[in-house]
Amino acid sequence: MSLHFSRGTFKSTSTAAALALAAAVMLVLANLLPILSTETSGNNRSDTIFSGVVELWREGLWVIAIIVFTASILIPVLKLVGLGWLLLNARHGISVDSRHLTRIYATLDFIGRWSMLDVFLATFLTGLVQFGEFSTVTPRGGIVAFATAVVLTVLATQAFDPRLLWRTTQSSPA
């Protein structure tokens, strides 16, 4: 089937697919590993991305919990699913309106940056909350995995050429 496409098509989609796959692996890692550990008056606790959101919710900071949940969990997952779908369309020419797909691509490109929120947040908290024995925040491995996942999704989106969404629907073999 790939005979119908030029080499450029194959290269663009396979680079994007590889990057997206790597991002998915890093995202799973990022959600399993703790991203921050907080020490308050001798109490040590480690937070993963999800437990951080749950904690915010429990403290009554609903708006913030929703913002962090959207930026750190919803957007990365949506972005990878969306990108996977676009890649499938570009390769196999599933007949869906190209304009619709291009709009999805533009949206994915726009929302991706907001998932960096958690990285900035962790950095900022680490810098600010250093009150010696009262309260200290230390970054953990999960945040590195998360940042890597975000960077990889941005690279994957850039590697993908949205023009393919138009070409393949015209020359679709199936």
Add this chain to the structure above:
Amino acid sequence: MLPLVSAGKLGDERISLLFTGVWSLWNNGMYSLAILVFLCGGLLPFTLLATLTVLHASSRLGWQKTDFPHLFRVARILQHWAIPEVQVLAVLVALMKLGSIVEVTIGPGFWCYCAMAFSLLIAQHNFDFGSAATIPSTSGSDTVPSQ
């Protein structure tokens, strides 16, 4: 650099500058992360703002856009990585999160940073990145009329 935010707890006050967080990441051994945050939140937004300023100014002065094909490409790549508005939201979220535990005051540095992020957003909005795509990457042989 002006203080971004200062937080106090039990008389122990701590002032955070823009790069305090980056510095402490570096000290925790997370070099790659420190560099990433430094680039996305600090260096690149300023670079992009400067690049856009030059490009805007040049089109005002009536120079051909093709005089700066490299600057165009730089601006187009940078817009993916310069994300000060995300940094602003992150600081606000952190402030609300910490507000219940410690006393937090917003410093003048934060307002400067907000102003920078906001003007960058406006500059990007008014800038036609699409026209950059028509510029040949190797040479400026064909002419694109300036605005």
